[in-house]
Amino acid sequence: QVQLVESGGGLVQAGGSLRLSCAASGRTFGNYGMGWFRQAPGKEREFVSAVSRSGASKYYADSVKGRFSISRDNAKSTVVLQMNSLKPDDTAVYYCAATRRVVTIQLRDYDTWGQGTQVTVSS
Secondary structure, eight states, X not given: OOOEXXXXXXXXXXXXXXXXXXXXXXXXXXXXXXXXXXXXXXXOOEEEEEEOSSSOOEEEOTTTTTTEEEEEETTTTEEEEXXXXXXXXXOEEEEEEEEXXXXXXXXXXXXXXXXOEEEEEEO
């Protein structure tokens, strides 16, 4: 089973960019589909983006499509979420997660989670 550690969160003005990274331990990173989720105060955790085991298939929530980009490097056991044109509504704790499925956007399919990283977008 992999262990996940996120980094790259912070405070940014609206319209700015942030790059979130998720480093995975273990030798079987390529066997996991990977996803990013976020949770704002008082709200449920929601899907942001997912990438398949090989990196060939990528999915995005409608709210971030065209602004966020997900990528993975299986040789380095990392997955990155590049966030551009950030909005105050993007403010949340962002979580990296791993699933044994090839790829999925369903939160319930992910069984390994990072500790989360805070993203705050000021207006």
